Amino acid sequence: HGSPLGEEEVRLTKEAYGWDPDKQFYVPEQALKHFRGCVERGAELQAEWQTRFDDYAEAHPELASDLRRLIRGELPPGWDAEVPRFHASGTMTATRKSSHAVLQWAASHVPELVGGSADLAPSTLTVIEGGGDVERGEYAGRNLHFGVREHAMGAIVNGLTLHYLRGFGSTFFNFSDYMRGSMRLAALMGLPSIFAFTHDSIGLGEDGPTHQPIEQLAGLRAVPRMRVIRPAGANETALAWRYAIASSDHPSTLVFSRQGVPTWNPAAVPDDAIELGAYVLRDSFREPDPPDVILISTGTEVHICARAADLLEADGIAARVVSMPCMDNFAASDSAYRETVLPRSVRARVSVEAASTLGWHRWVGEVGETIGMHTFGASAPAGALYSHFGFTPEQVAMTARDVVARVKEA
Template identity: 45%
Template sequence: MSNLNELSINALRFLAVDAVQKANSGHPGAPLGDAPIAYLLFHKIMRHNPKNSKWSNRDRFVLSNGHASALLYSVLHLSGYKITIEDLQQFRQWESKTPGHPEYGEADGVECTTGPLGQGLSMAVGMAAAEKHLAAVYNRDEFPIVDHYTFGLLGDGDLMEGVSHEVASLAGTLGLGKLIFFYDDNLISLDGPTELSYTEDVKKRFEAYHWQVIKVADGNDLAALEAAVEEAKKETSKPTLIQVRTVIGYGSPKAGSNKVHGEPLGVEGVKETKKNLGWPEDKTFYVPEEAAKNWHEAIGKGEKSEAEWNELFAKYKKAYPAEGAEFERVFAGKLKEGWEKSLPSFPVDGKPVATRTAGNTVMNAIAKEVPELFGGAADLTASTKTIFKDSANFHVDPAGRNVFFGVREFGMCAMVNGMAVHGGLIPYGSTFFVFSDYCKPAIRIAALMRSHSIFVFTHDSIAVGEDGPTHEPIEHLMALRAVPDLTDFRPADANETAACWRLAIERSHHPTFFALSRQDLPLLDPSKLDIYEGVKHGAYVIEKGGDSPDLIIVGTGAEVWVAVKGAAELAKEGITARVVSMPSWELFDEQDDAYKASIFPAEIPKLAVEAGAPLGWWKYVGSTGDVIGLDRFGASAPGATVLDKLGFNPGNVAKRGKAIVEKARKSEAALAGK
């Protein structure tokens, strides 16, 4: 290793060490051991422009072992991204650009939010899939406008997580040859030597997944690391794992032990480490001029690479103006003008239709107008109805828009997130709603990143029926509604489904989930209701129940129709009920107080009906209201029977509604008597 290389690598090491020490919190071990890998990638291998971190054809880098964030922030600073020394000095502090784990949108150059182990690898697989698809769609002979690699770094913990098995298997099946990951094989985890819990042959495992695996014996050997990358690039039909033997905490007194994994080195430990590596012991956040100059070569290289690409793209756009304009549009995150006109409308005289089936009709109706919509299901395409009928299978033809994820719910949703932040696509993944449990960590990351990820869940309630309690979601709506910045959609019919899809496409800075019915549902009348505007506001009145109704009944999804029939039963007893459809809590909560009061006037008692946990409904129905929900699991029987036996029928709605009204009248009478 030349002196300049060593100087530059140590500058990286000690920016990270000093950041951790100043914060008195963090992980110095991985930055000390992995700095040569980061240096090689950002200084020499990767095609990236620090002055434009959103250049569409940049190589991506994902730090899957996100606890090594001090390494990432330091390498971004040294390379010339918009991260200052002051930002490094504020590592892990309030409102800093350098939080404890990488957060998408916080620091310039961070490609995705990582930290929960395994998800960085999963999102990188999604990015590589996006690159492969977009290359097939837009590239032409002599015009490879989509041509980049996805690089990453992961550790033992990433590979212990189950999701790594899901996505590594699929990445091999899909032949993602432009995916190259470095594996920090340092033999240490937080609890101690990896042999305590992790003894498999990683090389054989990944080779079985159809990956190329290359071993590097010394993580400080730049020549060997570079040769491994060059070898990886030659293999175009397989992803590559470069297994690198490193020393955690390299150069420190605790090198090679778990004691250096997750805590600062301490003042004396920092001094000793600097002494061991020939670094000034009395200087913090120090970058020698020669090292800074060497690192900043990345700026000139990056600007040249992007300029060359811009020249190529200008020629491409001249030769293929329609494709060029579309490429610019999708990467700008803009929708085709007038695309919403392709959305179908379902006449009220039509047959009842399940909202999962309506969703398929919508997807195929808008397919040509929203070519960036891309995704598939976790081996449930026939059940969730999430397939483009006129498009190929991505595995067979990379230009195809249908991705067969296999039974890999968590991996699927994490890959969707990677596709979303890659740019150029609006990705979706689909499975049964009950299996959103398997997806939850990825859904949470989508919300943290505010990525344009769409999760289509079907078989949304106990109406699933015969499959029984294991397949009948109960608490799932409430659990996902509790996630900040996640938009929920549970439409009552096909027309609401179309409106929900429109909003899911339009809300580009919000992830979305659908909860769609298995069973057929009647249709709302689009000639009498402005359904899109109603859904856009989250809740709206579908039956007025007179000027001064005695009761408001609110439902979501299939239970809206139980509410409508329950209101009709109450009318026979002289009780007027207004019926509200509430397809989205998130959208309703975004409305102003005046609109909220117009839907739920404080003086009118309220009854909520939803085939799920009732927990959150009380903020809408108040202390005088009631909720018909489920505080138990479902049962195995025909869906209509399960619904009826558990109280989701018009008679029970009328009974509970009448009790609320009578209680309110007694209270009013008592107050009048006083």
Template identity: 45%
Template sequence: MENKNLIQKCIDTVRILAADAVQKANSGHPGTPMALAPLGHILWSGVMNYNPENPDWANRDRFVLSCGHACMLQYSYLYLTGYRITLDDIKKFRQLHSITAGHPEYRLTPGIEVTTGPLGQGFANGVGMAIAQQYMAERYNRPDFNIFDYKIYAICSDGDLMEGVSAEAASLAGHLGLGNMIYFYDSNHITIEGATDLAFDEEVSKRFQAYGWHVQEVQDINDLEALSAAIRNAQEETGRPSLIKVHSQIGYGSPNKRDSAAAHGSPLGIDEVRLVKKNFGFDQEKDFNVPPDVLDFYHKAGRDSSENEKQWNKLYENYKKTYPDLAEEYEAVISGQLPKDWQDKLPVFETGKPIATRKASGQTLNAIAEDLPQLIGGSADLSPSTNTMLDGYPSFAVKQRDGRNFHYGIREHAMGAVLNGMALSNYLIPYGATFLIFSDYMRPPLRLAAMMKIRPIMVFTHDSIGLGEDGTTHQPVEQLIGLRTVPNMTVIRPADANETAQAWRVAIQHTDGPVALALTRQEIPVIDQNKYTTAKDLEKGAYILSDSEGTPDVILIASGSEVHLILKAQEELEKDHINARVVSMPSWNLFDKQSNEYKERVLPRSIRKRLAVEAGSPVGWMKYTTDDGEVIGIDRFGESAPAEEIMKEYGFTVENVIKTAKALILKK
């Protein structure tokens, strides 16, 4: 009885911590943490394998709080089990420079696996985490050496399951039979506006059964025995992802706000918090009350769980002796070390036959794949068009966990979030591909990848009106500038096949955020590497591709398929005794990181006549052309027509570049 009473005291302590923290911040979501405290207790006190002293232990179970607004649940258990979070951090919930932000943030708080908050994202991230575990297990596990056997535990809400991305991801997870996923669906029937039946009355359990999931239901989240039994069943189910639907009462313990929208997204109020404490037998006047026996209980749980890493370390030491080559490969990959000569495999393209940069990208991928086992990916049902299939490698599937080609289906949103989960393994370098226009379907995971500074690579082909006949709906205009403005996002739009190969080199080496490659559908000339500056300078973001013999009268700047236009225009202007410098600018983001000295060398302040050319929105280019410059861009939507015709119609011709440059030079 005493132990049972202590367990209840532990659970109620978490409920009160959540109520106190939200009340002190005068902001937040107290109701769900109060409701889910029993589930948190089960997970952190005996189910999950983790080590508070080493939150990054390779074989730890991953916990994802998809309903990130309930983060006081997670913060409380991280603090109580011994992670580097203090009670003072809990008291600073949602305050400036606190490590306990209003939603969980990766890298900010020890023990947080992924940034969540936008509903549905965490749900899909967990699918990527599960894929990573399965791939690594297939590659490295050997008989008697289950080096990677961790599971993904996640909590999702009614709101998560209303979001379309969770449906996309759930369908994919079921299709792939990811039996290392155990998700808890908190069914509390409340959202901000009121009861969920205002907009949501589907039978979630049947939906997930149709997806191919193993589904269970626990009628009362306070029934710890039923919860534990359901988790054991889920752990034994290895062929399907598991969903455990748990019924809870939001704001549990609050006499006046339980089971109401009032407990969802606002503080309970000082008087109500006191009533909660009274309900649970705690001192009503004492805030942030963590009884010593509760802290001792959870600290012991954390220490007990950390023993799992000690056992794993012993196993791994024996593994290294038995399989030294595999261990060496794994350790090199997780340390960020790339094979010594991998860059030598990058193809060099000769002039003569034009080639679309999407095709050059595919050739580059296949050239380097053998040396980079951590490089895996696929497309949203577009690999023949995006050229992202790795030849000679199988597809990742139920019976092929070492497959390196992925088929995400027509699920761009989920693909982005799943890639994030894969990247969070700190092992894989995942890539995903679709047309640039469909990056709009992926903006939430792209933004979160940039926020977390993780390294998925996005291959966006069909990068302009130059894709031609597919027309207005498929021709991107504003997408490039939209992606370029995302902090920590690196966008690269290579000018030809050789810049494309170098773009892949930069993307593979880049470790500080996602990289997006914008590639052409149409064939474009290969720039002569012997005549002009080498494409290796792409890493600087912009470089002088071809200079004039005398001081330039004008600087011509372009990215991607428009670079060959300004190169040709330079030749024609020279015939009229006009000196033009040609600058290839494949990446604003990389160029902006260069030294002031380098930027001045490429774009000297003394030369104010500058013309930028890009088949996309002109917004942002004036940063590089200055007030005395001009931009040939697009400020309207495209049309359906062959690529050459539409490019001419929109002014992307050598003749128009020459005409505009001459007018610019004459302009006072």
């Protein structure tokens, strides 16, 4: 299909239709009449629809107002006035569980939020409680059971979003590969579709390398317009859902963990953390002066960096911890703001993410180090895997000491 028909094939086609083969750019009167009739029929259908809608609006004024709002692409007024905030605690909570709690809040304020999972709802925790199910002949529910059809799920989510709803679809992060085509089209069209993934790293454990994502974060970050968000705890998770629902011209990929993480003090997580893309979660004992080293991380590895910072500061090394939930947003943020988070004067930097390191060298620079995955994972408990692959406070602290020494020698 990559070649034109050619002059002879065009002549034969015209002859088959009974047209004059020598006439160029010719539209037969019959065809012209047909297409002009389509315009007239369209006007009639529009007038008929408007009459029906006017009758509906008279009978159901509030519902009609909601429908007009949806068509305008607006969210309910004040829907995000009170985004959930989670108090700091010693309890380790998986961000997929925090996501479930936030989803219930969002669904209660945004009635057009609908979606589901590709046969993994009990694991991804994406059921809207009390929302009912969409079934054959029953379309009032808000939960869709897509089955093991990841690509179709992505396409359906895009269709829901195109028709004024806020659609989301969910599965394990490794299975995002099966729906890359529909996710890429969402980005190409600038649709605010929401793709919510769980089991985001080797931390999913014994299911092993067939289920453990390695290259997916880097791959999706490379998609133009796609915003990939990997929250470090419950408060970033709440802000991630708010950001995704409020978006209007790009899709969002939300990436949640299976294993637990601490809940950071909400005062340490700025309200615009996702919009900014990265922020200083914890500064060094030398604040406001620059630190000796900056530890940059996302998701479940942020708390590992925080514990590594404790080890470094016990040795007198001033360590700043930066959470970077959305790399693309940080790259697009104001250069002056980026300088406050990652000052150029601090060349000692270490990035930590249990995934491919592709893309991280931009932030750590030539003398910095990246701690990540360079092989596929393995089947073992999450803690054993994190220790085996070097995602421990001790390993991060040791790498940071080496980088600090290297910078001093340079």
